[in-house]
Amino acid sequence: MLNIRVQKTSNPKAKPAAGKLGFGQYFSDHMFVVDYLPEQGWVDPRIVPYGPLSLDPAASVLHYGQAMFEGMKAFCGVDQKMRLFRPDFHCGRLARGAPRICMPPVPQEIMMQGIEALIRVDQDWSPQAVGSSLYLRPTLIGTEAFLGVRASQKYVFFIIMSPVDSYYAEGVSPVRIHVEDKLIRAAPGGLGDVKAGANYAASILASTEAKKSGFAQVLWLDAVERKYIEEVGTMNVFFALGEKIKPTIVTPPLAGTILDGATRSSTIQVLRDLGYTVEERKLSMDEVVAHHQKGTLREAFGTGTAAVISPVGELHFKGEKITINGFKPGDLAQKLYEEITSIQYGKKSDRFGWTKEVALD
Numbered sequence: 001m002l003n004i005r006v007q008k009t010s011n012p013k014a015k016p017a018a019g020k021l022g023f024g025q026y027f028s029d030h031m032f033v034v035d036y037l038p039e040q041g042w043v044d045p046r047i048v049p050y051g052p053l054s055l056d057p058a059a060s061v062l063h064y065g066q067a068m069f070e071g072m073k074a075f076c077g078v079d080q081k082m083r084l085f086r087p088d089f090h091c092g093r094l095a096r097g098a099p100r101i102c103m104p105p106v107p108q109e110i111m112m113q114g115i116e117a118l119i120r121v122d123q124d125w126s127p128q129a130v131g132s133s134l135y136l137r138p139t140l141i142g143t144e145a146f147l148g149v150r151a152s153q154k155y156v157f158f159i160i161m162s163p164v165d166s167y168y169a170e171g172v173s174p175v176r177i178h179v180e181d182k183l184i185r186a187a188p189g190g191l192g193d194v195k196a197g198a199n200y201a202a203s204i205l206a207s208t209e210a211k212k213s214g215f216a217q218v219l220w221l222d223a224v225e226r227k228y229i230e231e232v233g234t235m236n237v238f239f240a241l242g243e244k245i246k247p248t249i250v251t252p253p254l255a256g257t258i259l260d261g262a263t264r265s266s267t268i269q270v271l272r273d274l275g276y277t278v279e280e281r282k283l284s285m286d287e288v289v290a291h292h293q294k295g296t297l298r299e300a301f302g303t304g305t306a307a308v309i310s311p312v313g314e315l316h317f318k319g320e321k322i323t324i325n326g327f328k329p330g331d332l333a334q335k336l337y338e339e340i341t342s343i344q345y346g347k348k349s350d351r352f353g354w355t356k357e358v359a360l361d
């Protein structure tokens with residue numbers, strides 16, 4: 001067991017009103033912090049009052065962007081038990097991604113014990129309503145004060161928590177998407193499969209422009225040919241093609257430029273369990289357009305931790321509008337949302353072994 005020092009706040013904050021949480025606007029009273037030093041490795045794991053970090057202005061994260069993060073959730077179940085959703089997946093992804101930007105992987109036991117200890121200390125920040133959850137943001141940054149371009153020798157790993165509402169106020173609802181054929185998110189050999197802050201920095205201009213034109217997000221195409229579909233906004237993307245009753249589900253493969261999403265992986269498992277054929281393969285916009293013309297483009301949806309399942313109602317591509325399922329949420333998207341959230345809130349048995357109960361005091 002890790003020896004986590006706990007310093008409680010003397011100034012607890014007022015809790016935000018239920019139903020008005022939004023996403024990532026409020027933060028719990030404490031945070032977990034651990035330092036990495038070149039000689040000692042990971043030292044001084046601690047829970048301290050939530051507040052600003054002290055960073056040297058020359059800290060490498062501020063200049064060369066050595067930063068990555070995770071996004072995961074803890075749910076207060078219908079049985080009042082706290083459950084983490086796929087914590088091993090998130091710990092593994094952070095550990096696997098860190099070496100790509102020359103950061104030390106955070107050991108699984110430090111991350112897991114930090115998460116559980118923080119939830120225990122701030123358990124009364126967990127929203128109760130089904131649909132809401134505690135969003136956890138584990139983050140790893142380079143902190144050495146040095147302006148030469150090389151890997152930092154010092155790091156800080158911290159975890160903060162934000163109570164969040166369900167992404168959808170009134171059920172799962174479809175969005176309008178601009179197919180981005182100029183700007184790219186990630187190129188082969190780059191950082192696309194790592195949850196590095198840099199990928200999100202690269203995405204903001206396209207999503208800002210899209211939002212100005214009335215779209216919710218962009219559909220990213222591949223960096224080489226601007227032909228193959230990669231992700232939708234910050235989410236993985238799925239298309240249901242072919243027969244109406246049991247369409248084939250196609251999602252881009254994990255080939256280096258897209259993120260290995262926890263909800264992507266869960267969606268694939270649920271779909272296969274329900275008897276659907278899921279193909280992880282390259283899918284071009286031309287193929288999607290051809291299915292639309294034939295009337296066999298059944299559904300499209302994004303998958304991510306924040307929204308779980310986000311149906312795509314319209315794609316705008318080179319001046320053409322492609323409406324999907326009459327701009328209504330599809331049966332499959334709704335079924336997947338139900339299946340995954342039922343496991344998250346302990347409404348259904350966890351047949352895939354995805355959740356971990358957090359022992360509360």
Ligand code: COI
Nearest residue numbers: 071234235304305306307
């Ligand atoms: C998600 O869909 O959960 C994300 O990755 C979005 C997050 C970066 C806010």
